[in-house]
Amino acid sequence: MDTMVKSVALWTTASLLAIIICSSDAKLDIITTKQDILVGEEILLLCKASGEGEITWHKDGEEIDDEEKVSKVDETSSKLHITKSTLQDSGKYICRCEFETGHTDEAQTQLFIYDGPSFAGTTSYHEFLEGTDGVVPCLVSGQPAVDVVWLRDKEEFLMNSARRVWQKKDNTLFIGQVKREDAGTYVCQAQIKGRPIFKSLSVSVVVNAPPKVHLKEDVKKVLAGPEANVSLLCLVDGLPKPNITWTMPVSLDTFRHQLNSDGSQLNILSVTREDFGEYVCTGKNKIGESTATITLHVFEAPEVFVSVEQQRASVGDRVSISCNVSGHPQPELHWLNKLNGQAIVQDSGRVHVVEGVLVIDDIVPSDGGLYSCMAVSISGNASRDVAILTQPGPPLYMSVSPGPTSVRFNLKTLPFSGGTPITGFVLQWRQSPNEQWKETTVPVSDALAITSLKPYTKYIVRLAALNAVGVGEFSDNNNVRTQGIREPDSPILLTDQVKIEGNSFYIPLRQSEDGGSPLLNFSVRYKQVIEAAEWKELQLSKNAESVLLQNLSFGSDYDLEVMAINANGSSIPACFNFTIAEPPYKVSSITKGGIVGIVLLIFLVVFLAVDATCCYRNHCGLLMTIAVKIFGQKVPGMKMLEEGDATGNGVKLKGITSRGSSHQLAQLALQASKDLGQRKDGSCDKAPLTKNEKKPAGRELSNADA
Numbered sequence: 001m002d003t004m005v006k007s008v009a010l011w012t013t014a015s016l017l018a019i020i021i022c023s024s025d026a027k028l029d030i031i032t033t034k035q036d037i038l039v040g041e042e043i044l045l046l047c048k049a050s051g052e053g054e055i056t057w058h059k060d061g062e063e064i065d066d067e068e069k070v071s072k073v074d075e076t077s078s079k080l081h082i083t084k085s086t087l088q089d090s091g092k093y094i095c096r097c098e099f100e101t102g103h104t105d106e107a108q109t110q111l112f113i114y115d116g117p118s119f120a121g122t123t124s125y126h127e128f129l130e131g132t133d134g135v136v137p138c139l140v141s142g143q144p145a146v147d148v149v150w151l152r153d154k155e156e157f158l159m160n161s162a163r164r165v166w167q168k169k170d171n172t173l174f175i176g177q178v179k180r181e182d183a184g185t186y187v188c189q190a191q192i193k194g195r196p197i198f199k200s201l202s203v204s205v206v207v208n209a210p211p212k213v214h215l216k217e218d219v220k221k222v223l224a225g226p227e228a229n230v231s232l233l234c235l236v237d238g239l240p241k242p243n244i245t246w247t248m249p250v251s252l253d254t255f256r257h258q259l260n261s262d263g264s265q266l267n268i269l270s271v272t273r274e275d276f277g278e279y280v281c282t283g284k285n286k287i288g289e290s291t292a293t294i295t296l297h298v299f300e301a302p303e304v305f306v307s308v309e310q311q312r313a314s315v316g317d318r319v320s321i322s323c324n325v326s327g328h329p330q331p332e333l334h335w336l337n338k339l340n341g342q343a344i345v346q347d348s349g350r351v352h353v354v355e356g357v358l359v360i361d362d363i364v365p366s367d368g369g370l371y372s373c374m375a376v377s378i379s380g381n382a383s384r385d386v387a388i389l390t391q392p393g394p395p396l397y398m399s400v401s402p403g404p405t406s407v408r409f410n411l412k413t414l415p416f417s418g419g420t421p422i423t424g425f426v427l428q429w430r431q432s433p434n435e436q437w438k439e440t441t442v443p444v445s446d447a448l449a450i451t452s453l454k455p456y457t458k459y460i461v462r463l464a465a466l467n468a469v470g471v472g473e474f475s476d477n478n479n480v481r482t483q484g485i486r487e488p489d490s491p492i493l494l495t496d497q498v499k500i501e502g503n504s505f506y507i508p509l510r511q512s513e514d515g516g517s518p519l520l521n522f523s524v525r526y527k528q529v530i531e532a533a534e535w536k537e538l539q540l541s542k543n544a545e546s547v548l549l550q551n552l553s554f555g556s557d558y559d560l561e562v563m564a565i566n567a568n569g570s571s572i573p574a575c576f577n578f579t580i581a582e583p584p585y586k587v588s589s590i591t592k593g594g595i596v597g598i599v600l601l602i603f604l605v606v607f608l609a610v611d612a613t614c615c616y617r618n619h620c621g622l623l624m625t626i627a628v629k630i631f632g633q634k635v636p637g638m639k640m641l642e643e644g645d646a647t648g649n650g651v652k653l654k655g656i657t658s659r660g661s662s663h664q665l666a667q668l669a670l671q672a673s674k675d676l677g678q679r680k681d682g683s684c685d686k687a688p689l690t691k692n693e694k695k696p697a698g699r700e701l702s703n704a705d706a
Contacts, residue, residue: 027049027050027105028047028048028049028050028095028096028097028105028106028107029047029048029107030045030046030047030048030093030095030107030108030109031045031046031047031048032044032045032046032109032111035109035110035111035112036112036114036192036195036196036197037085037089037111037112037113037114038085038113038114038115039085039086039087039113039114039115039143040084040085041084041085042081042082042083042084042085043080043081043082043085043089043111044079044080044081044082045057045079045080045081045093045095045109046073046077046078046079047077047078047079047080047095047097047107048076048077049076049077049097049099049105050076051076051099051100051101052075052076052099052100053076053097053098053099053100054097054098055072055077055078055095055096055097056078056095056096056097057069057070057078057080057093057094057095057096058093058094058095058096059091059092059093059094060091060092064080069081069082078095080093080095085113086113087113087114087115087143088113089111089113090111090112090113091110091111092108092109092110093108093109093110093111094106094107094108095107095108112195114142114143114144114192114195114197115142115143116140116141116142116143116146116190116192116199117140117141117142117146117190117191117192117197117199118140118141118142118199119138119139119140119188119190119199119201120139120141121139122137122138122139122140122188122201122203123137123203124201124202124203124204125203125204125206126203126204126205126206127205127206127207127208128175128178128182128205128206128207128208129178129207129208129209129287130178130179130180130207130208130209130239131177131178132177132178133174133175133176133177133178134174134175134178134182134205135172135173135174135175136150136172136173136174136175136186136203136205137170137171137172137173138150138171138172138173138188138190138201138203139171140171140188140190142190142192144192144193144194145192145193146190146191146192146193147190147191147193148167148171148188148189148190148191149167149188149189149191150167150173150186150187150188150189151186151187151189152184152185152186152187157173161174164176164177165182171188173186173188175205178207179207180207180209180239182205182207183205183206183207183239184204184205185202185203185204185205186202186203186204186205187200187201187202187203188200188201188203189201206239207239208239208240208285208286208287209237209238209239209287210238210285210287210288210289210290211236211237211238211242211283211284211285211287211288211289211290212236212237212238212283212290213234213235213236213237213281213282213283213290213291213292214234214235214236214237214292215233215234215235215281215292215294216233216235217294218292218293218294218295219294219295219297220232220294220295220296220297221296221297221299222271222296222297222298222299223271223298223299223300223301223379223380224271224272224273224275224298224299224300224301224328225270225271225301226270227270228270228271229267229268229269229270229271230267230268230271230296231265231266231267231268232265232266232267232268232279232281232294232296233264233265234246234264234265234266234281234283234292234294235264236264236281236283236290237283238283238285238287238290239285239287240285240286241262241285242283242284242285242289242290243263243283243284243285244262244263244264244281244282244283245263245281245282245284246259246263246266246279246280246281246282247279247280247282248266248277248279249275249276249277249278249279250274250275250277255269256268256269256270257269266279268296271298272298273298273300273328275296275298276296276297276298277295277296278293278294278295278296279293279294279295279296280292280293281293281294298328299327299328299329299378299379299380300326300327300328300379301327301379301380301382302325302326302327302331302375302376302377302379302380302381302382303325303326303327303375303382304323304324304325304373304374304375304382304383304384305323305324305325305326305384306321306322306323306373306384306386307321307322307323308321308386309384309385309386309387310386310387310388310389311386311387311388311389312389312390312469313363313388313389313390314363314390314391314469314470315363315364315365315390315391315472315473316362316363317362317363317390318359318360318361318362318363319358319359319360319363319367319388320357320358320359320360321357321358321371321386321388322356322357322358323335323356323357323358323373323384324356325356325373325375325382326375327375327377327379327380327382328379329377329378329379330377331375331376331377331379331381331382332375332376332377333356333373333374333375334373334374334376335353335358335371335372335373335374336371336372336374336383337351337369337371338369338370338371338372338385339369339370344358344371350362351367356373358371358373358386360388363388363390364390364393365390365391365392365393365415365416365417365418365472365473366393366416367388367390367419368388368389368390368416368417368418368419368420369387369388369419370385370386370387370388370419371385371386371387371388372384372385372386373386387419387420388419389418389419389420389467389468389469390418390419390469391418391467391469391470391471391472391473392415392416392417392418392422392464392465392466392467392471392472392473393415393416393418393465393472393473394415394464394465394472394473394474394475395409395411395415395463395464395465395475396413396415396475397411397412397413398410398411398412398463398475399412400461400478400480402459402480402481402482402483403482403483403513403515404455404482404483404484404515404517405451405452405453405454405455405482406449406450406451406452406453406482407429407449407450407453407459407461407480407482408447408448408449409425409427409448409449409461409463410448411448411463414465415465415472417465417467418467418469418472420467420468420469421467421468422444422465422466422467423443423444423466423467423468424441424442424443424444424465424466425441425442425444425448425463425464425465425466426439426440426441426463426464426465426466426471426474427439427440427441427442427448427449427450427461427462427463428461428462428463428464428474429450429453429459429460429461429462430459430460431457431458431459431460432460433460441466448463453482454482455482455483455484456481456482456483456484457481457482458479458480458481459479459480459481459482460477460478460479461477461478461480462474462475462476462477462478463475487515487566487568487569487570487571488511488513488514488515488517488519488564488565488566488568488570488571489511489512489513489514489515489564489571490512490563490564490571490572490573490574491509491510491511491512491522491562491563491564491571491574492509492510492511492512492574493507493508493509493547493562493574493576494507494508494509494510495507495576498578500578500580500581502583503550503551503552503553503554503580504548504549504550504551504552505547505548505549505550505552505558505560505578505580506546506547506548506549507546507547507560507576508545508546509522509544509545509546509547509562509574510545511564514564514566515566515568515571517566517567517568518542518566518567519542519564519565519566520542520565520566520567521539521540521541521542521565522539522540522541522542522544522562522563522564522565523537523539523540523562523563523565523570524537524538524539524540524547524560524561524562525537525560525561525573526549526558526559526560526561527558527559528553528556528557528558529556529557529558529559529577530556547560547562552580553580554580554581554582554583555580555581555582556579556580557577557578557579558577558578558579558580559575559576559577560575560576560577560578561573561574561575562574562576
């Protein structure tokens with residue numbers, strides 16, 4: 001069995017080897033480098049057989065017998081060599097071998113001979129004007145037939161006339177209404193029909209646009225000055241990018257006229273009046289040019305020039321101050337009285353303006369003050385102040401108050417200052433019209449008083465204000481008579497400025513008149529407004545300005561008297577009454593013991609009320625027991641034994657009269673309380689025992705016990 005299997009296996013193996021050997025003998029291959037061959041290139045085909053035999057070459061079914069093309073390499077190889085290929089060399093090539101074994105085999109290959117593609121005559125650069133239609137041709141030659149497609153960014157353009165950019169049948173690319181985004185690189189790609197033979201040509205498309213100037217504003221306004229700068233902006237559009245130039249009304253100053261990198265912005269520094277005018281911006285490229293004009297209006301801020309800034313003049317003089325204004329446009333000139341805020345009318349009145357000159361005829365004190373020359377225009381306003389100074393006016397609304405040796409002036413309002421502050425007053429006096437005036441100058445901050453005069457004497461007095469220019473007009477004469485020497489006037493207590501803090505009291509004071517003799521001191525007295533209260537006194541210096549009282553009693557009223565004292569005596573007291581209020585809170589004096597006492601008192605009252613009710617209605621209770629023990633007699637509504645011998649509640653009372661001592665009463669009350677506690681039934685309405693009834697157990701109560 002095993003021998004038979006081994007024989008079958010050996011036979012099968014031998015058969016397969018024979019088949020393989022036969023197949024190997026019949027194998028034939030054509031070796032070539034490529035199938036697609038450009039016209040003019042060399043063609044070399046090698047036919048290799050697996051065994052010896054006769055090899056022949058055939059093209060498109062016909063045998064090639066050209067010895068220049070076909071040659072034997074060895075017994076198993078043959079080659080086909082075409083030095084310079086032509087389009088006619090395209091076709092199917094077959095290598096056939098008749099093996100010595102009698103077996104015939106063949107191998108074949110297909111050769112493609114092509115010419116092109118070629119873009120000869122195709123322009124690779126095109127320019128179109130924006131908005132026009134553009135046609136980009138692609139001239140392609142080649143054999144066999146050539147297919148053409150247009151690409152941009154690897155996207156193919158279809159033959160669809162409905163689109164703005166599409167490929168026509170003649171392989172040209174059509175761009176309708178060229179836009180700026182159409183500019184760029186396009187690819188014309190040609191392919192030998194049916195073969196992987198490609199060739200591409202890059203075509204550049206440029207879109208041109210004429211310059212067009214855009215202005216953000218065609219009128220510019222600026223105020224001239226060393227810090228004033230202005231920028232003129234000219235935006236120019238176009239392809240290729242236009243070149244921008246400026247035409248200016250002034251010569252170019254590289255320090256003040258500066259352009260940015262592309263020339264679209266002109267910066268003018270430190271603008272002056274000469275920079276006014278038209279600035280022309282021009283954009284130009286190879287297609288054309290465009291211009292636009294910007295008008296620059298340069299304004300000058302108004303300026304004011306006055307002949308003087310301060311003018312002194314005496315009352316009655318004529319004053320004239322000139323004023324000039326400049327600016328662009330030319331400003332209007334106005335004069336203003338700053339004291340009353342009114343404009344001064346041209347050529348009219350005592351105060352008027354003539355061709356910009358302020359004129360004041362016959363100057364008076366009320367004319368003194370500040371005047372302003374103003375320049376008003378659309379480019380702004382400016383002003384310059386002028387101070388006109390003259391003497392003060394006469395004092396008005398004045399009264400005179402004589403004292404024993406002095407005269408005091410009282411002014412309700414200050415006179416006109418004359419344009420500069422009043423620094424003082426000149427006070428004059430004399431006893432008769434024939435005498436020379438005597439005078440003294442008083443600062444404006446001091447009291448207006450003439451002192452060291454004679455008492456009981458007539459004087460003529462007057463007053464004038466003084467400023468930096470001089471003395472003003474005097475007031476009318478006033479006839480006065482000084483008073484006699486007397487005590488000082490009562491001091492004045494400023495009651496509207498009283499301060500009470502806790503138990504302290506404060507009140508300001510001042511002295512109105514010293515009575516012609518220097519003040520020595522102040523005398524202060526105060527006391528509580530209660531019966532038998534005594535005055536307390538203290539002294540204050542003559543320069544004291546207030547009264548301060550401390551450590552006063554809370555919740556008390558006080559009387560206060562203040563007197564001024566000089567060598568002639570004391571003044572009438574200045575009186576004032578005040579109250580020191582209670583402190584804001586009080587500490588309660590009731591302690592815990594007090595609260596307990598109150599509670600016990602309430603309990604005792606309630607107990608007595610209940611016990612009294614029991615005694616009255618039921619003849620029982622502690623009060624009833626005490627009454628029986630004390631009085632030893634009949635109590636209304638109750639049966640008693642004969643006088644002097646009574647018992648109650650099982651206790652016998654002896655020798656106790658209605659006039660027993662308080663000590664005895666207390667002892668009886670205590671004993672009665674104990675007896676009541678010893679009763680088991682706790683009743684209070686049982687009648688007392690008679691002599692025949694049996695006494696309860698217990699000892700007899702004697703006087704000693706009581």
